[in-house]
Amino acid sequence: GDPLDRRGRVVRRPAPAGNWGRWGAEDERGALNLIEPEGVRTAAHEVRTGRTYSLALPIARGNQPAFDFRGSPQRLTLVSQTDAMYDGFEGGGDVGSNEDVLIIPSHNLTHMDALCHVQAKGRFYNGFPADTFRSHTGAGRCGIDKLGAFATRAVLLDLPRHFDTPYLEGGYRITAADLAGCAERQGVEVRSGDALLVRTGYLDEYRAIEASGREPSFAQPGLSLDAVDYVRAREISVVGADNSAIECIPFDDRFLSVHIALLVESGVPLLEHLWLTDLAEGMAQAGTYSCLLCVSPLPVTGATGSPINPVAIV
Template sequence: MLDESNNWGRWGAADERGALNLLTPETVLAAAGSIREGRVLGLSLPIRGATSSPAPTTVPHLRGRPLPQHFMSVDGGDYAAGTRAIGAGLKMADDALVVTPHGTTTHMDALCHMWSGEELYNGHPAGRVRSYGAGRCGIDKAGPVVARGVFFDVPRIRGVERLEAADRIEPADLEACALDVRPGDAAVVRTGWPLAWRDGPDAYWAGQPGLSADAGRWLAERDVCLVASDNAAIGGLNARQLADEGLADDLHMILLWRHGIHLAEMLWLEELAESGRTDFLFVAAPLRIEGGTASPITPLAVL
């Protein structure tokens, strides 16, 4: 499968950051030129979690994935052991949060998230991915992302509120957005699929629209550093929440594995769509989870 275009070896045999290497100081400075209003939009879904409430079911997520769990204690509970030492009359609340990023919240995939055979991106040994963390290509190797964002609002181009579950975004859709895509850009693709949650979980779980394999290749050819979308897998999903494409056409294989292009999934892009902006400064910083396959993020669009 590596007969196809790929970035293995492009930034050296030891590289674990992939296309994020395109974010040179010069590229970042140029991206800052996209700021024209000074307005900042958050592009993440909320994290709602509890041990005994329906809160998590009010946020889009993939069926069957462990939902976020949020525990709080006030004034001396399990997570506030030091409360009594902080002084008379003072109160304190502490939090504990358990999140499995994939499929449950806005997150960024690491290059160790998916692979084929015995090698991760760039030929690193897949045997280094263990239950205690990935020895190569973990999310901690990514670092912060500060790039020019280019916004592909595909529902607007097609004249619909949101795409349907069976829809796949083709290169012609991306070309119709008429954007000047530059090396090091972060491609942000809207499907509108989170709006399906308003019709209930079953509507959201009926499948998902997403990029076709050829659209993924189209973006990779333009040297983007990251692909982000408001769906759960960048590519489309069927009603079993699986990809229908074979291994050669799987979007994670094309982007993550072959080209080292990080993926950000489950964004909230409705306010960005309302802004009418197609370029902006995109900012996202994954947590430095050593050996992690992903991290929750709060992407920002600085308009």
């Protein structure tokens, strides 16, 4: 447990770096606190063409870019229009209804990581002890329900376009200089409270490999620890990417090092498996790399993450 001070109050151990304590000892929203109402009003002015892009992959059974242990999403039919139960209702003979049950692993396909998703040295974001997470009740602290829905200005950095390649190579470590160079080339300014969307081309490569019948590689391009400095220095509220874990695989330095730096130390939630290719094309045509982004995780009490269908409006 936590050490106590002389008055019996809990003393949280200091974070190695980052945002612990910045929004108060009880805060569970982390860098989403950087999204101010004024910033949301400004973000609404980012809408130029009025075109709307869903950043979600289809939720379907079958081969998906996900770690095997997470399994495949299941859409199970609960009631079908042909079921006999309708015969008992007046007028039920020629009326029927259909209903599903959805079983979706919360870290499969397009999803948002809650701040309780990863712990390091027994601590979640803001120093909450890892034993506040229990198998039966889930997260006592920093569950996805504590993050809530948000809207903010988002900047897309299209790295394959910047490097003139269809996709970055598996294992490529994206650096702060890569992000800064790409933003400069695209002529886009990154501001405090923005969502940062990083396109690596990984999902495009995954689709091409799947279509060819080859086995996708475990290695993925993604953020390195060096790129975390870029995120922190610009006060970014949330990071999203078109890969499985935001960070490069094999991991930089140690297992989940970028998750630890962003989720645990900085309280920056992560959006993963975003489909960014259509948005990138739309933005290139519109001549802008900033937009309004709306994200709403399911408010599942104590959950470690949630499927999302983020909406970008250019």
